[in-house]
Amino acid sequence: xxxxxxxxxxxxxxxxxxxxxxxxxxxxxxxxxxxxxxxxxxxxxxxxxxxxxxxxxxxxxxxxxxxxxxxxxxxxxxxxxxxxxxxxxxxxxxxxxxxxxxxxxxxxxxxxxxxxxxxxxxxxxxxxxxxxxxxxxxxxxxxxxxxxxxxxxxxxxxxxxxxxxxxxxxxxxxxxxxxxxxxxxxxxxxxxxxxxxxxxxxxxxxxxxxxxxxxxxxxxxxxxxxxxxxxxxxxxxxxxxxxxxxxxxxxxxxxxxxxxxxxxxxxxxxxxxxxxxxxxxxxxxxxxxxxxxxxxxxxxxxxxxxxxxxxxxxxxxxxxxxxxxxxxxxxxxxxxxxxxxxxxxxxxxxxxxxxxxxxxxxxxxxxxxxxxxxxxxxxxxxxxxxxxxxxxxxxxxxxxxxxxxxxxxxxxxxxxxxxxxxxxxxxxxxxxxxxxxxxxxxxxxxxxxxxxxxxxxxxxxxxxxxxxxxxxxxxxxxxxxxxxxxxxxxxxxxxxxxxxxxxxxxxxxxxxxxxxxxxxxxxxxxxxxxxxxxxxxxxxxxxxxxxxxxxxxxxxxxxxxxxxxxxxxxxxxxxxxxxxxxxxxxxxxxxxxxxxxxxxxxxxxxxxxxxxxxxxxxxxxxxxxxxxxxxxxxxxxxxxxxxxxxxxxxxxxxxxxxxxxxxxxxxxxxxxxxxxxxxxxxxxxxxxxxxxxxxxxxxxxxxxxxxxxxxxxxxxxxxxxxxxxxxxxxxxxxxxxxxxxxxxxxxxxxxxxxxxxxxxxxxxxxxxxxxxxxxxxxxxxxxxxxxxxxxxxxxxxxxxxxxxxxxxxxxxxxxxx
Amino acid sequence: xxxxxxxxxxxxxxxxxxxxxxxxxxxxxxxxxxxxxxxxxxxxxxxxxxxxxxxxxxxxxxxxxxxxxxxxxxxxxxxxxxxxxxxxxxxxxxxxxxxxxxx
Numbered sequence: 001x002x003x004x005x006x007x008x009x010x011x012x013x014x015x016x017x018x019x020x021x022x023x024x025x026x027x028x029x030x031x032x033x034x035x036x037x038x039x040x041x042x043x044x045x046x047x048x049x050x051x052x053x054x055x056x057x058x059x060x061x062x063x064x065x066x067x068x069x070x071x072x073x074x075x076x077x078x079x080x081x082x083x084x085x086x087x088x089x090x091x092x093x094x095x096x097x098x099x100x101x102x103x104x105x106x107x108x109x110x111x112x113x114x115x116x117x118x119x120x121x122x123x124x125x126x127x128x129x130x131x132x133x134x135x136x137x138x139x140x141x142x143x144x145x146x147x148x149x150x151x152x153x154x155x156x157x158x159x160x161x162x163x164x165x166x167x168x169x170x171x172x173x174x175x176x177x178x179x180x181x182x183x184x185x186x187x188x189x190x191x192x193x194x195x196x197x198x199x200x201x202x203x204x205x206x207x208x209x210x211x212x213x214x215x216x217x218x219x220x221x222x223x224x225x226x227x228x229x230x231x232x233x234x235x236x237x238x239x240x241x242x243x244x245x246x247x248x249x250x251x252x253x254x255x256x257x258x259x260x261x262x263x264x265x266x267x268x269x270x271x272x273x274x275x276x277x278x279x280x281x282x283x284x285x286x287x288x289x290x291x292x293x294x295x296x297x298x299x300x301x302x303x304x305x306x307x308x309x310x311x312x313x314x315x316x317x318x319x320x321x322x323x324x325x326x327x328x329x330x331x332x333x334x335x336x337x338x339x340x341x342x343x344x345x346x347x348x349x350x351x352x353x354x355x356x357x358x359x360x361x362x363x364x365x366x367x368x369x370x371x372x373x374x375x376x377x378x379x380x381x382x383x384x385x386x387x388x389x390x391x392x393x394x395x396x397x398x399x400x401x402x403x404x405x406x407x408x409x410x411x412x413x414x415x416x417x418x419x420x421x422x423x424x425x426x427x428x429x430x431x432x433x434x435x436x437x438x439x440x441x442x443x444x445x446x447x448x449x450x451x452x453x454x455x456x457x458x459x460x461x462x463x464x465x466x467x468x469x470x471x472x473x474x475x476x477x478x479x480x481x482x483x484x485x486x487x488x489x490x491x492x493x494x495x496x497x498x499x500x501x502x503x504x505x506x507x508x509x510x511x512x513x514x515x516x517x518x519x520x521x522x523x524x525x526x527x528x529x530x531x532x533x534x535x536x537x538x539x540x541x542x543x544x545x546x547x548x549x550x551x552x553x554x555x556x557x558x559x560x561x562x563x564x565x566x567x568x569x570x571x572x573x574x575x576x577x578x579x580x581x582x583x584x585x586x587x588x589x590x591x592x593x594x595x596x597x598x599x600x601x602x603x604x605x606x607x608x609x610x611x612x613x614x615x616x617x618x619x620x621x622x623x624x625x626x627x628x629x630x631x632x633x634x635x636x637x638x639x640x641x642x643x644x645x646x647x648x649x650x651x652x653x654x655x656x657x658x659x660x661x662x663x664x665x666x667x668x669x670x671x672x673x674x675x676x677x678x679x680x681x682x683x684x685x686x687x688x689x690x691x692x693x694x695x696x697x698x699x700x701x702x703x704x705x706x707x708x709x710x711x712x713x714x715x716x717x718x719x720x721x722x723x724x725x726x727x728x729x730x731x732x733x734x735x736x737x738x739x740x741x742x743x744x745x746x747x748x749x750x751x752x753x754x755x756x757x758x759x760x761x762x763x764x765x766x767x768x769x770x771x772x773x774x775x776x777x778x779x780x781x782x783x784x785x786x787x788x789x790x791x792x793x794x795x796x797x798x799x800x801x802x803x804x805x806x807x808x809x810x811x812x813x814x815x816x817x
Numbered sequence: 818x819x820x821x822x823x824x825x826x827x828x829x830x831x832x833x834x835x836x837x838x839x840x841x842x843x844x845x846x847x848x849x850x851x852x853x854x855x856x857x858x859x860x861x862x863x864x865x866x867x868x869x870x871x872x873x874x875x876x877x878x879x880x881x882x883x884x885x886x887x888x889x890x891x892x893x894x895x896x897x898x899x900x901x902x903x904x905x906x907x908x909x910x911x912x913x914x915x916x917x918x919x920x
Contacts, residue, residue: 185818194820195890286890290824290897297828298905301835313846313919315863318912319839326908330901566818567887675840679847 027111033097059472079142101510104189117175119588124168138162203268214257221250233751241748278345324374355406362398387447431481438474507532524552625784696736734760834870846919
């Protein structure tokens with residue numbers, strides 16, 4: 001079979017449906033990556049327009065442009081759009097588009113999950129856009145501090161849009177994070193060991209793991225605040241045993257890692273693009289990996305630096321001041337690695353390089369002000385002033401937007417297949433650079449002179465008038481610059497001539513394919529031996545096209561790729577992907593109904609929608625696997641491998657591991673919240689602790705016996721049945737908690753136990769549903785049962801372990817007291 | 818996976834120790850500490866916790882150095898991160914020695 005016939009056969013197998021239907025049924029990472037990036041660019045424009053409204057309002061004192069009610073919505077939605085609907089999804093889009101190509105595989109680990117995440121993002125974002133257009137947008141700042149954001153301070157529906165809409169969008173982030181992690185660990189070109197994979201993959205892996213551990217505290221906080229708003233559960237109300245500071249801890253436990261989740265992928269882009277621009281390789285690959293890991297983990301120890309003015313003791317302040325200054329070190333290691341790369345290379349001042357130089361100047365300045373605000377006495381002067389606004393824009397625009405624009409200009413020839421044609425781009429860069437510094441540099445001074453954040457106007461004679469006018473005029477330059485970037489890219493995509501493959505002379509695998517990319521990425525999967533396969537073997541693209549790699553024979557007529565061993569990078573099994581389907585968008589719509597029902601307080605719809613989501617999930621899972629054992633199949637180079645339906649660690653097992661990492665972080669945050677309230681909140685203890693009785697503990701002990709026993713009997717229906725019985729006992733045990741505390745709105749203690757009980761019931765119920773699913777699969781004769789049983793073992797063990805901990809901490813005060 | 822655990826465990830241990838010491842700080846400075854019938858002074862409790870954390874972190878460094886080889890690059894990354902974690906712990910728990918406990 002020659003290259004052209006192979007291309008046509010693979011295109012028939014992998015292509016998305018034609019016409020408008022294709023948008024809704026595609027599961028291709030290439031399509032979905034582009035869609036993610038386009039929608040996130042839309043939100044960048046929307047957030048930018050809101051920024052222009054802010055600057056128009058603040059250009060002069062006592063401006064009548066916007067009243068305070070509208071202004072509060074505008075600045076809240078500016079922050080919300082930029083942080084949740086632009087920055088993270090742009091990273092997701094880039095990772096979804098690039099990773100399979102960089103790693104030398106055909107798609108991400110779970111294509112339908114990519115599509116589901118995308119549509120959850122679109123529908124969740126649409127809720128927030130609707131709120132903005134209807135004038136009922138969230139208006140308490142993107143940080144949503146109670147009591148201002150709770151029932152007393154925010155009685156309307158505005159804050160509910162934030163809490164529910166953002167939680168909906170976060171499904172997309174968690175889904176993408178699970179995918180990215182599993183794909184990087186197991187879906188690479190044979191021979192591509194972890195220490196030899198493209199540096200962007202390391203950054204994406206670290207950012208994905210950070211999403212899995214950083215987002216759950218915010219999801220918990222959002223659920224608790226919504227429960228308080230909707231049902232009066234007083235987590236944040238001091239009079240009933242709550243504490244508003246609990247929200248701040250939960251929010252910033254997410255919020256600080258969030259900004260590093262935003263920075264790290266941009267740093268990954270810099271580490272990829274800069275060496276190519278300098279016509280050399282990255283200096284200090286090992287140092288950069290170590291610095292990125294250090295940055296990722298250290299960033300979880302900084303969160304209280306957002307709370308330096310909340311009255312915590314000196315030692316606590318000092319802990320976080322020390323950690324916050326420390327984080328500059330791994331950041332600096334990366335900066336020096338990049339400078340060293342430029343030093344040893346021969347840099348060319350092409351357009352991506354201009355944006356990288358802009359990054360260096362801007363981000364380093366932002367980092368320096370970051371070290372300043374890490375010093376407590378200084379921060380206590382500038383907290384909630386425009387100094388902080390200036391700092392955050394320097395690090396976010398300098399540290400994310402500039403590198404991402406460099407990355408977009410670098411990879412746009414890959415996306416469009418067109419020649420680089422960036423004349424307007426240079427003008428745009430100049431306008432953005434000058435406009436940015438004109439807007440934000442002066443705001444440092446305004447903050448030091450006392451201008452506070454989030455004010456809709458300021459008085460005459462405050463001394464801030466000229467600074468604000470300069471800032472506002474410059475912001476229009478900045479906006480024109482960004483608009484020119486969009487015009488430039490659009491013109492390029494529409495009219496530039498066909499380009500040659502690999503116009504930058506890069507060494508990574510994404511350039512070893514025709515551009516725009518074919519639906520299947522690689523006609524065959526190459527064996528590689530280093531991070532720059534194209535540099536090591538310039539003919540690799542031809543060999544791939546000729547089918548000389550693995551899986552070069554499309555005669556099985558289905559979508560296949562290889563899964564590798566994590567460490568040795570040797571092929572282990574074949575994954576057979578599902579084809580185009582509307583199931584993801586349907587499931588996202590049903591999920592949307594679930595969230596919308598809560599928003600409009602039509603609570604009777606909520607359980608129906610939940611059943612709908614579960615039904616979709618069961619259908620989703622049922623469509624995988626097969627009743628016929630195929631045995632080992634040839635993949636090329638004399639190797640035969642089983643399909644993932646016939647192994648005990650299928651990709652779904654790995655996906656579950658990382659989803660449980662996120663779930664475990666959520667549970668840990670819940671325990672932290674309980675401990676925090678018990679220790680710190682005024683008005684504790686409650687009037688009485690619940691006495692556990694004997695029914696609940698007896699059921700819990702029964703579950704602790706039955707579930708492990710059942711799981712030990714691997715592969716047998718009796719074992720699954722015993723585990724199911726144990727999970728039912730666990731569910732009922734947790735139910736006794738709720739029955740014993742009939743009024744969760746009485747005190748934060750009661751409310752917390754309700755949430756703990758609800759958590760155990762949810763997980764026991766989920767694992768029980770999985771057990772019943774496995775029993776049905778056994779009856780139907782699916783060969784994938786061993787792998788599915790492995791997934792069940794994970795979830796059942798997790799349910800029992802967290803159930804035991806949750807029930808113990810719930811009952812302990814009653815036993816002891 | 819062992820390589821990934823080797824590189825990430827020492828710095829994760831730092832995060833756990835740091836968070837535990839901060840949590841302990843919250844506990845020893847609350848009314849709960851005396852109510853738990855604990856006569857140990859807050860500063861002493863924090864000092865003990867910091868010392869335990871330092872010992873554990875030191876053990877982690879030794880274990881990483883002694884553990885069997887991955888690739889040369891993985892060995893470098895895991896050792897570098899183990900040292901970083903130890904330095905991070907020393908730096909971030911210094912306040913135990915130099916600041917007032919509960920004011």
